[in-house]
Amino acid sequence: MVDKLGPQPDFFTRVYAVVVQIPHGRVTSYGAIAKFLGAKSSSRMVGYAMNAAHTMPSVPAHRVVNRAGLLTGKHHFSTPTAMQEALLAEGVCVIADKVQDFEAKFWDPEVLLK
DNA sequence: CGCCTGACGTTGC
């Protein structure tokens, strides 16, 4: 695993590179990232990558939620509310561990291609 | 070296 987020061919690093690109106050889904990486069927890997990513402060894992906009991985943070508070601090409405206006706040990795 | 698990997603019943 590379400490920096350089253009490494590693799947994990690939995920980090995308997550880091997520604009402030914006969120995306595991599936979107997986699809962007070409492994649309491997959405689980994205979540798995985030698990390892949570050790990297540079990777805003709190901006990544599941397809339903639910903070599924919040339990993996320092505190169960860290993820929700982090999103709220960015202007993302989070109620009951769910992102409000998810579609509106949703950020598609495709913009990286533009 | 093989089995189990895991922050998801999709399809089938």
Next chain:
DNA sequence: AGCAACGCCAGGC
């Protein structure tokens, strides 16, 4: 329309 099962791939034991 709600619930269950399968698939996917990689890491840990």
